Every structure is written in C-alpha cells, then in structure tokens.
Amino acid sequence: MKTSKRDLILDSAVKVIAEKGYQYTTTQSIAREAGISKGLIHFYFENKLDLLLSVFLLFLQKINSINQEKLSSPGDPVDRLKAVFATFQDLLFRDKKSLYWGKLINERLPQADAIKSETMKIKRQAIVNENKKLVKCIDELIKEGQSRGMITTALKPQVLRQIFGGSSQVLTWRMYLQSSREGHFEYDQDDVRSAMETLIEKFTVKGGKK
Amino acid sequence: MKTSKRDLILDSAVKVIAEKGYQYTTTQSIAREAGISKGLIHFYFENKLDLLLSVFLLFLQKINSINQEKLSSPGDPVDRLKAVFATFQDLLFRDKKSLYWGKLINERLPQADAIKSETMKIKRQAIVNENKKLVKCIDELIKEGQSRGMITTALKPQVLRQIFGGSSQVLTWRMYLQSSREGHFEYDQDDVRSAMETLIEKFTVKGGKK
Amino acid sequence: MKTSKRDLILDSAVKVIAEKGYQYTTTQSIAREAGISKGLIHFYFENKLDLLLSVFLLFLQKINSINQEKLSSPGDPVDRLKAVFATFQDLLFRDKKSLYWGKLINERLPQADAIKSETMKIKRQAIVNENKKLVKCIDELIKEGQSRGMITTALKPQVLRQIFGGSSQVLTWRMYLQSSREGHFEYDQDDVRSAMETLIEKFTVKGGKK
Amino acid sequence: MKTSKRDLILDSAVKVIAEKGYQYTTTQSIAREAGISKGLIHFYFENKLDLLLSVFLLFLQKINSINQEKLSSPGDPVDRLKAVFATFQDLLFRDKKSLYWGKLINERLPQADAIKSETMKIKRQAIVNENKKLVKCIDELIKEGQSRGMITTALKPQVLRQIFGGSSQVLTWRMYLQSSREGHFEYDQDDVRSAMETLIEKFTVKGGKK
DNA sequence: GATGAATGAGCTTTCATTCAT
DNA sequence: AATGAATGAAAGCTCATTCAT
Numbered sequence: 068m069k070t071s072k073r074d075l076i077l078d079s080a081v082k083v084i085a086e087k088g089y090q091y092t093t094t095q096s097i098a099r100e101a102g103i104s105k106g107l108i109h110f111y112f113e114n115k116l117d118l119l120l121s122v123f124l125l126f127l128q129k130i131n132s133i134n135q136e137k138l139s140s141p142g143d144p145v146d147r148l149k150a151v152f153a154t155f156q157d158l159l160f161r162d163k164k165s166l167y168w169g170k171l172i173n174e175r176l177p178q179a180d181a182i183k184s185e186t187m188k189i190k191r192q193a194i195v196n197e198n199k200k201l202v203k204c205i206d207e208l209i210k211e212g213q214s215r216g217m218i219t220t221a222l223k224p225q226v227l228r229q230i231f232g233g234s235s236q237v238l239t240w241r242m243y244l245q246s247s248r249e250g251h252f253e254y255d256q257d258d259v260r261s262a263m264e265t266l267i268e269k270f271t272v273k274g275g276k277k
Numbered sequence: 278m279k280t281s282k283r284d285l286i287l288d289s290a291v292k293v294i295a296e297k298g299y300q301y302t303t304t305q306s307i308a309r310e311a312g313i314s315k316g317l318i319h320f321y322f323e324n325k326l327d328l329l330l331s332v333f334l335l336f337l338q339k340i341n342s343i344n345q346e347k348l349s350s351p352g353d354p355v356d357r358l359k360a361v362f363a364t365f366q367d368l369l370f371r372d373k374k375s376l377y378w379g380k381l382i383n384e385r386l387p388q389a390d391a392i393k394s395e396t397m398k399i400k401r402q403a404i405v406n407e408n409k410k411l412v413k414c415i416d417e418l419i420k421e422g423q424s425r426g427m428i429t430t431a432l433k434p435q436v437l438r439q440i441f442g443g444s445s446q447v448l449t450w451r452m453y454l455q456s457s458r459e460g461h462f463e464y465d466q467d468d469v470r471s472a473m474e475t476l477i478e479k480f481t482v483k484g485g486k487k
Numbered sequence: 488m489k490t491s492k493r494d495l496i497l498d499s500a501v502k503v504i505a506e507k508g509y510q511y512t513t514t515q516s517i518a519r520e521a522g523i524s525k526g527l528i529h530f531y532f533e534n535k536l537d538l539l540l541s542v543f544l545l546f547l548q549k550i551n552s553i554n555q556e557k558l559s560s561p562g563d564p565v566d567r568l569k570a571v572f573a574t575f576q577d578l579l580f581r582d583k584k585s586l587y588w589g590k591l592i593n594e595r596l597p598q599a600d601a602i603k604s605e606t607m608k609i610k611r612q613a614i615v616n617e618n619k620k621l622v623k624c625i626d627e628l629i630k631e632g633q634s635r636g637m638i639t640t641a642l643k644p645q646v647l648r649q650i651f652g653g654s655s656q657v658l659t660w661r662m663y664l665q666s667s668r669e670g671h672f673e674y675d676q677d678d679v680r681s682a683m684e685t686l687i688e689k690f691t692v693k694g695g696k697k
Numbered sequence: 698m699k700t701s702k703r704d705l706i707l708d709s710a711v712k713v714i715a716e717k718g719y720q721y722t723t724t725q726s727i728a729r730e731a732g733i734s735k736g737l738i739h740f741y742f743e744n745k746l747d748l749l750l751s752v753f754l755l756f757l758q759k760i761n762s763i764n765q766e767k768l769s770s771p772g773d774p775v776d777r778l779k780a781v782f783a784t785f786q787d788l789l790f791r792d793k794k795s796l797y798w799g800k801l802i803n804e805r806l807p808q809a810d811a812i813k814s815e816t817m818k819i820k821r822q823a824i825v826n827e828n829k830k831l832v833k834c835i836d837e838l839i840k841e842g843q844s845r846g847m848i849t850t851a852l853k854p855q856v857l858r859q860i861f862g863g864s865s866q867v868l869t870w871r872m873y874l875q876s877s878r879e880g881h882f883e884y885d886q887d888d889v890r891s892a893m894e895t896l897i898e899k900f901t902v903k904g905g906k907k
Numbered sequence: 908g909a910t911g912a913a914t915g916a917g918c919t920t921t922c923a924t925t926c927a928t
Numbered sequence: 929a930a931t932g933a934a935t936g937a938a939a940g941c942t943c944a945t946t947c948a949t
Contacts, residue, residue, distance in 0.1 A: 070931080090387075095918085106937095224464075230476060238443065313909080315944090525932070529924065531924085534923070645883040649892075650864040653866060681852070682860065686860060725938095734915060740911095745940065
C-alpha cells in the first residue's frame with residue numbers, strides 16, 4: 068500500500084525540522100527531502116506553520132492515545148508513571164526516524180502572527196488541549212502516588228513532573244545527537260530506560276501502602 | 278561606570294533572542310532594544326551569528342569562572358556538585374534579566390555553513406572548549422563521588438549528568454515562561470533550588486565514607 | 488436547451504473578472520463559479536488569456552451583430568447614432584448579469600508577450616477587427632450627420648466619438664458600482680438612457696436638412 | 698538639486714503603472730525603471746499597494762490644490778466649471794510624464810485584504826476624502842449653475858458630472874495611447890481643450906441670468 | 908565611532924498549466 | 929469529457945550586510 072503524499076510530507080518535515088530546527092527549516096528543504104515540489108506542500112497544508120503544528124499534533128495524539136490504553140487497566144501509580152514515561156521512550160526508539168520526535172518537542176514556535184485563519188486557531192487549540200491532557204495525566208499519577216504515601220511529598224507534583232520530563236527529554240535528545248554522529252556513544256537506549264526507572268524509584272517511598 | 282556599547286549590544290541580544298528565537302530576531306530589533314543604530318552592531322560583531330556565539334561564550338565563561346573559584350577549596354564531591362548546580366541557578370535568578378539566559382541555552386545554532394572566517398572558527402572552538410570544561414567538571418565530580426561510594430553507581434556518570442542537567446534546564450526554562458506570563462505560578466525560585474538539592478541527594482549513598 | 492460548458496465558463500469568467508480584475512482572477516475561482524473543475528477550462532481554452540480574449544470578442548461580436556441589423560434599414564444618421572448607443576445600453580441593462588460586461592470593457596489586457604501561438608494571434612486580430620468595425624460604424628454615422636448639416640462640425644468626428652463613448656462607458660461603469668453596493672443610488676437606468684439621448688441631441692443642428 | 702529617491706520611485710511607479718496597468722506591474726519593474734534595487738521600494742513604502750495609493754493621493758492633492766486656488770476668486774459657475782476641467786488637462790498635458798496620470802485613474806485595485814496596518818487605513822481614507830472634495834466641488838458648481846438658470850436642469854447634476862468627467866477621461870486616455878504609438882494622431886491637445894469647452898457650453902442655457 | 912540608505916539573496920506563497928486517471 | 933494532484937516559475941516581501949557620510 069502506498070503512502071499518501073500528505074504523510075510523506077509530514078515525515079519529511081519531522082526529519083528536516085529535527086535536523087535543522089524549525090527556525091532554520093525552509094519549505095524548499097522539506098520538499099527536497101520528500102522528493103516533491105515546493106508547491107505541493109501548500110496544496111496539503113495552509114502554510115509552513117500549519118505543517119509544523121500538524122506534526123506536533125500528530126505526535127501528542129500518538130502519545131496520549133497509547134497512554135490512555137495503558138492506563139485503562141488499574142494499577143500502582145508508580146508503575147503507571149513508569150509506564151507513561153516508557154511510552155515516550157517506546158515511541159521514540161521504535162526506529163531511527165522516530166527519534167526525530169524527541170528533538171521536535173523542544174522546538175520553538177515562531178511569532179504567532181501567522182495564525183489568522185480559523186483552521187489555524189482550531190489546530191493550535193487542539194495542540195494545547197492534547198498537551199494539557201498529557202500534563203494532567205502525569206500530574207494526577209504523581210498526586211495519587213503522594214496521597215497514597217508512595218511518592219515523596221518533599222517536592223510539589225509540578226516540580227516532580229519537570230524533573231521526570233526534563234530528564235526524559237534531555238536523555239533522548241542526546242541519543243538523537245549520538246545517532247547522527249559516529250563512533251561516540253556515551254550511553255545507549257537501555258541506559259535511558261533504566262535511568263528513567265531508577266529516577267522515578269528514587270522518589271518513591273519504600274513503606275508506602277499498596 | 279558606563280557600560281560599553283559592546284556589552285549593551287550583548288545584553289540586548291540576549292533579551293531579544295530569548296524572546297523570539299535567533300532566526301526570528303532581526304538586527305534591527307536588537308539595535309532598537311539597545312537604542313543604537315543597526316550599523317553599529319556590525320562594527321562590534323562580525324555578523325549576526327558572531328553575536329549569538331559571543332553571547333553563548335560569555336555565559337559559559339561566567340559559569341566556568343564561578344565554578345573554578347568555588348572548587349578551588351577542597352570539599353565533599355556531593356556538596357561540590359550541589360554548589361556547581363547552585364552556580365547555575367544563582368546566575369539565572371540573579372535578576373529578571375538573567376532569566377533570559379536560561380531560555381537562550383535551548384537555542385539551536387544555525388547550519389554551520391555560515392562559519393567561514395577564521396575569527397568565527399576560533400570563537401566556535403572556544404565555545405566547544407568551555408562546554409567541554411563544564412561537562413568534564415561535572416563528570417569528574419560524579420566519578421569521584423562514585424569511587425568514594427557517595428554516589429550511586431547504578432547509573433553511568435554521563436547519564437547522571439543528563440538527569441541533573443536536564444532537570445535544571447527544564448525547571449529554569451519553565452520559570453522563564455512563568456515570568457513572561459502573568460498570574461500563573463506553578464513553583465518559584467526556592468522550589469527550584471530545593472528540587473535540585475533533593476534530586477542530587479536522592480542519588481547519594483547514605484553510608485558513603487567521607 | 489442546455490447551455491454548453493464552454494458558454495458556462497465564458498459567463499463565469501465575465502462575472503469573476505468584472506469583480507476582481509483579470510490579474511486577480513484565478514482559474515480556480517472561475518471554475519468554482521461555473522461549478523466545474525480547473526482542468527476543464529484548459530480543455531476549452533488554450534490558456535487564461537485566451538479566455539479573456541474570447542470574452543472580449545464575444546461582446547464585440549454581439550454589439551456589431553445587433554448594430555448591423557439595426558442599421559440595415561435606412562434612416563436619419565442622428566437617430567441611427569442614438570440607436571447604436573442604445574444597443575450598448577440594451578445589452579448591458581438586459582439583466583443584472585449583463586452589467587458585468589460594462590465593467591469588463593475597462594479591463595486592461597496584459598502585456599502581449601503571452602501571445603505566442605498562432606491561435607492567439609488570430610483571436611487578437613479578430614478583436615482588433617471587430618473593434619475597428621464598431622469605431623468605423625460610429626465615425627461614419629457622425630461624418631454623415633456632419634456632411635448633411637445635422638451634427639455640429641465644431642468638433643472632429645473622432646472627438647465626438649470619444650465624448651459619446653466615454654460618457655456612455657462612465658455612466659454604465661458607475662451603474663455597475665452602484666449595483667454592487669447598497670442603498671446609494673445617484674441615478675438609474677432611465678437616467679442613463681435619457682442622458683445619452685440628450686447628449687447626442689446637444690450636438691445636433693436644429694435646421695439640418697433631412 | 699537632486700531628486701529624493703522616494704520621489705524617483707513615485708515617478709517610476711506612475712510611468713510603469715500607466716504603461717502596464719497596476720495589475721501587471723511588478724515591484725521588480727518599478728525598481729528597474731527607477732534604476733534602484735527591489736528592496737529600496739519597501740524601505741520607502743510599506744508595500745506595493747501603499748505605493749499605488751501614494752501615487753493616487755499625490756495626484757488628487759495636486760488637482761484639488763490647483764482648483765482651490767482657481768476658485769478662490771468669484772466668478773460665473775460655467776466659467777469656473779470650465780476652469781476646473783482645464784486644471785485636469787493642464788496637469789496632464791504639462792509634459793509627457795504627466796500624461797500617465799490620466800491613465801492611472803481607471804486603475805483597478807486588488808482585493809483590499811492588504812490594507813491591514815493603520816498607516817494604510819489612514820492613507821486610504823485620505824484618498825477617499827480628496828476624491829469627495831473633488832466630486833463635491835464639481836457637483837456644487839453644476840448645482841449653482843442650474844439654480845441660477847445657466848445650466849440645463851434636464852439632467853441630474855450627478856449625470857452631468859459623469860458626462861463631463863467621462864469625456865475628459867476618455868479624451869485624455871486616448872491622447873496617452875497616441876503618445877506611445879507613432880504616426881497615428883486622431884486629435885491633439887487643443888482639440889481636447891476645445892472639446893471640453895464646447896461640451897460644457899452645450900449644456901448651458903443661453904439666457905441664464907448672470 | 909556612529910548612522911541609516913541601499914543592496915540583493917533568499918524566503919514563503921500563489922497559481923496557470925499539465926497530465927495520469 | 930472531466931478531474932484534481934502535481935509542477936515550477938514568478939510574485940511580494942524581509943533582512944543581514946555594506947558603505948558613504
């Protein structure tokens with residue numbers, strides 16, 4: 068089954084943006100990467116920003132969709148927290164291409180002046196919503212863990228979320244950079260997984276009730 | 278004592294680039310922020326990229342300089358590690374303006390194609406060196422702590438560095454975002470400090486010998 | 488009897504070009520107006536310019552055809568002159584849609600560079616010929632009126648033609664503008680008719696022989 | 698004394714727009730005509746539309762300024778009406794370059810979407826005001842003439858204004874076309890002047906009181 | 908030192924036109 | 929006949945950089 072051109076453009080955009088950064092990505096270069104003409108991008112996407120937002124949205128939707136499934140069955144909040152961050156790693160380490168996503172998250176959006184049309188507002192709102200969903204999901208697991216005495220209350224949930232999220236991001240980002248260089252590997256994928264598990268465990272309280 | 282024009286430009290660049298991103302920052306807007314003319318920027322800096330690199334370099338030099346001083350007297354590696362990350366926070370939370378630095382660190386560099394002249398190569402190399410110095414400083418403290426049984430050996434030094442560094446970055450970055458919005462504060466400066474201390478302590482081994 | 492697709496395209500083109508101007512009219516918008524696909528336009532017309540020229544030609548042919556019929560029976564040159572300009576008004580005021588024609592006449596042609604193929608040259612020549620026929624028709628009526636002492640000889644025939652034609656055009660153009668706005672009517676269709684008759688009469692000589 | 702670059706651009710714009718029409722004029726071609734770079738146009742003018750509006754405004758201001766002076770001293774409304782249309786001709790026939798103005802008046806503006814900034818709204822309003830001033834000036838002269846029995850009341854003032862204005866425009870436009878071709882002159886400048894005078898006289902009533 | 912007019916490469920975006928279906 | 933995905937030339941516009949003053 069052949070891939071649709073729209074998906075091809077999205078894939079190419081993820082790759083080029085990951086490599087150069089959104090700021091430095093030209094529509095030309097995305098087109099070159101996809102092996103199509105410049106014009107076709109604007110056939111499928113309203114403009115460059117729309118393309119970027121579409122990429123973001125797709126990623127967040129994937130994450131949330133997997134999380135929702137994982138969290139449908141009951142379980143220990145600490146285990147569930149580990150599972151959520153594993154989702155993140157799973158998605159990124161699935162194949163080399165997926166790693167680009169990890170870099171994308173840090174991307175800075177340009178001045179929002181370009182958001183004029185209703186379509187763009189809707190898309191932007193959708194991203195905000197998906198993001199809130201993800202944040203809320205993590206925060207609630209932490210809060211539950213804390214109230215059940217399983218996670219330390221020494222730090223605010225929001226701060227813990229930042230520590231977990233920040234570590235996850237930076238570890239992954241570094242993996243991406245390694246993958247594009249050669250011969251220089253500080254750590255590998257398994258290190259990242261165990262690092263995240265260890266990190267979360269460090270903040271769990273041993274005698275917490277089940 | 279009056280600030281030199283060069284420093285004025287650097288300060289303005291930090292602010293504007295932190296807000297808009299390098300690519301979306303115009304020399305015009307930096308000049309406007311500094312209250313000088315566009316042309317003067319090119320009198321003090323070879324080009325726009327030179328200005329960005331100068332900003333990076335300045336920041337790294339500041340960090341390393343403070344660290345060098347702090348680490349000149351002997352001490353417990355865990356305490357020294359805390360001190361190093363405190364340097365980071367001290368520098369960024371010194372005043373509102375300094376927070377821009379925290380944002381800037383995430384900034385991507387443009388394709389290296391623009392680096393042609395010898396001056397630029399030298400400056401880039403200087404940045405790489407300063408960065409290596411900082412990384413080496415942290416890695417060695419961690420290694421020392423591990424060999425003395427004070428820091429867990431469950432994770433590689435490089436991985437621990439990523440966790441500490443990533444958390445520090447993300448926590449600060451969030452603070453910057455908060456500072457530019459209004460009314461919505463998830464945590465404050467003190468939370469960040471204690472978070473970093475707690476984080477490091479979590480990876481220390483209680484019975485390690487002095 | 489169903490309208491042919493070609494005529495449908497021509498009609499839609501008249502409307503859209505009258506509203507937006509040739510350069511600002513996209514083939515897309517003509518297709519949308521006609522309820523057909525973009526590609527079909529190029530099946531019936533060589534290119535966009537061909538479509539514009541076809542519209543012009545059609546209009547001139549209509550005018551000349553009606554005039555030819557009107558002037559087939561003999562009559563007073565002044566009356567015939569009135570009749571010719573009435574043709575113009577009749578055609579434009581026939582229905583709301585026809586008013587677009589009045590707007591179109593002012594439309595400029597693009598640089599002739601685009602006219603490469605033989606077909607296009609032929610079409611352009613056809614327009615020039617139809618136009619000459621119309622001009623000649625008016626000029627000859629004026630000349631006849633002058634030589635028979637019915638029209639003032641104070642002004643050259645070409646100048647009188649400009650006065651009659653210019654007034655007719657501007658009066659109609661204004662009507663078109665009124666029709667697309669609301670509530671503001673300086674004059675109506677009947678005013679235009681009587682204005683043209685009055686104008687021509689002003690230049691007739693009372694005691695001219697029959 | 699050297700001409701300012703801004704005026705140079707305005708002059709070149711008038712010329713190129715008159716030749717090709719606004720629709721078909723590129724900023725590139727204006728720059729080429731002026732012998733400057735593309736970018737400089739956007740240094741002096743916000744965008745292409747701003748340039749066109751500036752050209753319009755300048756022309757209307759010139760006309761109104763001359764009219765105001767002419768009408769400062771009292772006089773017969775018919776004579777004053779002739780004077781006003783003479784202003785028009787004077788301005789256009791002053792030199793070859795000025796003739797371009799005559800063509801400009803018919804130009805069609807692009808979709809007004811481009812009018813976003815406050816500057817543009819102000820400029821556009823200024824044009825509307827100048828135009829209203831011109832129209833009002835003519836209408837009042839006609840009304841005064843009618844109420845004093847010097848001008849026929851058979852036609853509404855607005856209709857008479859169209860006839861006078863339309864004839865003037867078309868006669869001038871034709872002169873412009875002649876000037877760019879060679880060897881084919883249907884009438885000259887003097888014909889236009891006397892045509893306008895004759896035209897106005899035709900609508901005056903002989904026995905009107907002074 | 909300091910200015911800002913002037914340049915021109917390069918960007919995003921539009922759209923007539925083609926052509927496989 | 930009819931469609932619309934795909935192309936690519938060309939448009940308006942931005943902005944780092946230069947340089948005469």
